[in-house]
Amino acid sequence: MKLSEIAQLIGAKFDGSDREITSMNTLSEANENEVSFVANAKYIKEISSSNAAAIICDKSTKDKVSTDRVALVVDAPYWQMAVLSAKFAPALEDVSSPKAIIGEGSMVSAKAELANGAVIGKNCNIMAGVYVGSNAIVGDNTILYPNVVIYRDCKVGSSCIIHAGTVIGSDGFGFASNKMGIHKKIYHIGNVVIEDDVEIGSNTSIDRAVFTSTYIKKGSRLDNLIQVGHNCEIGEYSVIAGQAGLAGSSKIGRSNVFGAQSGVAGHLEIAPFNTFAARTGVTKTIKESGKTFAGFPFMEHRTWLKIQGKLARLIK
Amino acid sequence: MKLSEIAQLIGAKFDGSDREITSMNTLSEANENEVSFVANAKYIKEISSSNAAAIICDKSTKDKVSTDRVALVVDAPYWQMAVLSAKFAPALEDVSSPKAIIGEGSMVSAKAELANGAVIGKNCNIMAGVYVGSNAIVGDNTILYPNVVIYRDCKVGSSCIIHAGTVIGSDGFGFASNKMGIHKKIYHIGNVVIEDDVEIGSNTSIDRAVFTSTYIKKGSRLDNLIQVGHNCEIGEYSVIAGQAGLAGSSKIGRSNVFGAQSGVAGHLEIAPFNTFAARTGVTKTIKESGKTFAGFPFMEHRTWLKIQGKLARLIK
């Protein structure tokens, strides 16, 4: 898509030299053929170092854009980013891609669907009702139980086990809202990357990234009915019990253990080697390791126990 | 079904003039060809204005039924209503209906199943493993990702996106229980109506109404793993984050925002334009707008913050 077309689409003025734009990305990840945006004061500091060809911004931030980048000035940058995302979203399936490739020794049910461009490794079991989308890649020795769905462009490592009904790569919960309360979908151009030796239970949902990737790192264990929001990173060997949920963009260090029905708010970082009791609600970044937490809002587990003791005495 | 047959089935005495009964419904919604019931003191006041042909009631309420209606007097009206509901439940599929109709420009996977009587609009994408039941209607430009299930008689609007594994129209959690603790299923004769421009995440469950409809109104956004109970109404442009749950029959006004893992009890009304923090548990009707709530039982968010502060000081 031409930069001039983008400007026209989002209602920005543009009279520089035109060029082809290949995709969208965050300020820090965008390359010189991509367009980015700034819609949150937190990211203003990333404008000057961004390699993006053009940056969607508003009047208040346009002067931060260096003169060798194009500032596309609009009233509502987040909304216009959402508008533009629809143009860079790929088709649901790449019908023109070659037929799916299936590695030696793999069993693929006649009732599974492999979209064009999908690649299945060796010695896999792809059971009935599974869907693997275009350009999705499944590593060797991996089992996809019935009715697992892998959306297009996602990657599942080797020696993984994914139980029935689990969905990898659905769009994250992202949209811009205007003053009328109307929501505009942000198309999710990123994917999910599941590394090797990961087991995921049944009916779990792992959303794809807006841009870049949602990561489930090697050796992790996820239980049933878990929500992993867009752009999260689950560190190596982490353990997440049933019905826990992670909002978007949180980065979990290795070997964290989350109890059942626990939750993590968005945009947090959690250092490695912590344990979270069932129902813990993590609301802040955690820089320490080796601790056990509980409660909502969360606190050290021993503090939580003391408060429960005090409460019990309150009523005596 | 003849009124006399209904009376016999549920063990009520009936010696008036017989007539054909077409369905069951609530007191307020029943028409003159339908049978209704009263099983809860809360609804006694609706007996006199009901248009139902006959009302299943017990000895204590039979005198409230006006003389131009038939009172079907039984010991356990709720149980007998459940017994009768089985007779009015339609078949799982209408095999005698014509083949499904698919609008121009729509792509339907050969691995999707469209039951007889289903209607798919124009330019839709119905992906592999999707099931659309008899007489279900899907509007134009709608995407059903793999393994979505739309039960019979449900309606999905235009320009909707429903992510993989989501179920629309499963029976609500309804049954009558006797003194032995045995449960009798209440068949759900209603449906789900999803209006235009709604996006729903993956592995979410939206139950059909007992009678009438469960509504998801236009422009709403629902995330993954959400539970919407039978007969709920989700107002326009509402936003419901992952793993939130709504029990049955609650009416949510427009533009309400529910955080992750929040919950709403049954039979409540929530005024428009409120915000609920993650994990909020709404236990009462809310008549105000523009507020932010938190906690369980819920309270204003600033009050909840004060209580957390007090608790923290308790243990010092």
Add this chain to the structure above:
Amino acid sequence: MKLSEIAQLIGAKFDGSDREITSMNTLSEANENEVSFVANAKYIKEISSSNAAAIICDKSTKDKVSTDRVALVVDAPYWQMAVLSAKFAPALEDVSSPKAIIGEGSMVSAKAELANGAVIGKNCNIMAGVYVGSNAIVGDNTILYPNVVIYRDCKVGSSCIIHAGTVIGSDGFGFASNKMGIHKKIYHIGNVVIEDDVEIGSNTSIDRAVFTSTYIKKGSRLDNLIQVGHNCEIGEYSVIAGQAGLAGSSKIGRSNVFGAQSGVAGHLEIAPFNTFAARTGVTKTIKESGKTFAGFPFMEHRTWLKIQGKLARLIK
């Protein structure tokens, strides 16, 4: 598998008379052709009465093993049990079993998949996208809505209704972890047994037992998006509302009622006829009946109400 091969696989010394071992099991359930293990001090008292042919143990527990049993001494019994479990896990499907048997009057969608060895009773409805695994048994008059998955060897009773997307028999959340934090999968050799007249909502997950069975007893009602962990027993006529979760190995007596989003920790016993309010988190065994509980950690409902009242007054 020969006992000598087992010893070699797990690095234990063995020089007794060899014999064929058919499976693995718990200390109390193992028969004379099975191998068992002790990895938790709680179970040491069961060693002496176990009928297992051999017991995987460490140096500290080997002397408890009676002389007519074989003690397989290793450094990490739980890890070695996990290693061995892979050898006794059956294939994903028994391709050599006879074709599935379908009872008279049953409708099976051409888009359902019945693995070899599956048995479907009479007058069932097996809808599109359903998967029934090898040697799984479905009783008469049962409805499996679209995309239900019944893993191999599981049993579903007569007159059951299982709603769309529900998964019966996925592996439980079980693994051994070493000092490096690496997890070793425990293969789940058990199954799920669902008795007669059970209804289960949509997108619910019920895990199979490690050994023996996870039970959902007759007449129970489970709602949507519920997690039932491995080796649980849900008593007759129990009621579990949406998004509730039970960790592994808890035994729930008959006619218990669990509110929405409630939870039960692992290895508990709950006496019959109790009620748990929404969000209750049960953390201890309950020996009384007829009570109503709430809160997390749980307490009697009236106590919880008092605490909420005190908290409200705290901030005035």
